[in-house]
Amino acid sequence: MKVGIMGGTFDPIHYGHLLAAERAREACGLDEVWFIPSFQPPLKDNEPNADTNARLEMVYRAIDFQPHFRAMDIELERGGTSYSIDTVKSLQENYPGRTFSYIIGSDRVNDLPQWHRIEELARIVAFIGVERPGESIDVSSLPVYIQDRLTIIGMPLIDISSTEIRQRQADKRSIRFMVPEKVYSFIKRNALYEKPE
Numbered sequence: 001m002k003v004g005i006m007g008g009t010f011d012p013i014h015y016g017h018l019l020a021a022e023r024a025r026e027a028c029g030l031d032e033v034w035f036i037p038s039f040q041p042p043l044k045d046n047e048p049n050a051d052t053n054a055r056l057e058m059v060y061r062a063i064d065f066q067p068h069f070r071a072m073d074i075e076l077e078r079g080g081t082s083y084s085i086d087t088v089k090s091l092q093e094n095y096p097g098r099t100f101s102y103i104i105g106s107d108r109v110n111d112l113p114q115w116h117r118i119e120e121l122a123r124i125v126a127f128i129g130v131e132r133p134g135e136s137i138d139v140s141s142l143p144v145y146i147q148d149r150l151t152i153i154g155m156p157l158i159d160i161s162s163t164e165i166r167q168r169q170a171d172k173r174s175i176r177f178m179v180p181e182k183v184y185s186f187i188k189r190n191a192l193y194e195k196p197e
């Protein structure tokens with residue numbers, strides 16, 4: 001069974017994440033995509049804005065009724081810095097018989113050489129890269145051991161980021177149609193990302 005890992009801060013999850021997962025599933029013949037929210041993403045300086053329960057709940061709402069998508073809380077349960085090497089090793093131990101690939105956007109593809117224990121990680125997992133606006137994938141500057149494990153797939157450029165959603169929400173501008181309706185209603189009901197008056 002082939003599983004794609006869609007890891008992220010998901011603060012909040014948005015249509016860019018969902019389309020990347022779906023196009024990777026189709027292009028690479030993945031049986032399932034597992035969405036794994038990070039507790040603390042390794043290369044981001046700031047702590048996530050929404051708490052872990054809210055970020056996980058938004059992922060559940062976004063993938064509700066999608067037969068090939070699952071959400072897993074293993075990084076939230078583990079706590080600490082969410083290194084992918086720890087996640088993949090734990091998945092391999094707990095779910096034998098699966099092969100895992102990481103689905104990542106162009107910003108993360110380009111910083112793969114900075115990932116924790118990347119040489120070891122690249123031996124046990126493959127990477128599926130998707131373009132996102134603002135940063136194009138520069139395959140030739142990546143070490144060969146990463147290039148060998150990387151497949152770039154096509155996807156329409158979706159110019160949506162969680163940062164922009166948080167900023168729009170703080171500025172009281174519209175975030176409708178940037179996130180699924182059930183995520184939208186959760187953000188509004190819980191006043192996430194709003195600036196205190």
Ligand SMILES: Nc1ncnc2c1ncn2[C@@H]1O[C@H](COP(=O)(O)OP(=O)(O)OP(=O)(O)O)[C@@H](O)[C@H]1O
Binds near residue numbers: 105107108132
């Ligand atoms: N619009 C998008 N198109 C393609 N891939 C995306 C898009 N947004 C995020 N990704 C990818 O999804 C993964 C998780 O992203 P993350 O949760 O950090 O979202 P983000 O929008 O980049 O968040 P932030 O703006 O808070 O940094 C990363 O691999 C990232 O490159």
Ligand SMILES: O=C(O)c1ccc[n+]([C@@H]2O[C@H](COP(=O)([O-])O)[C@@H](O)[C@H]2O)c1
Binds near residue numbers: 009043082085108115
């Ligand atoms: O393991 C690492 O060193 C590492 C460095 C950067 C990113 N990642 C993972 O890549 C995924 C996307 O990260 P981010 O910061 O864009 O949310 C998420 O699952 C992170 O844990 C992992």
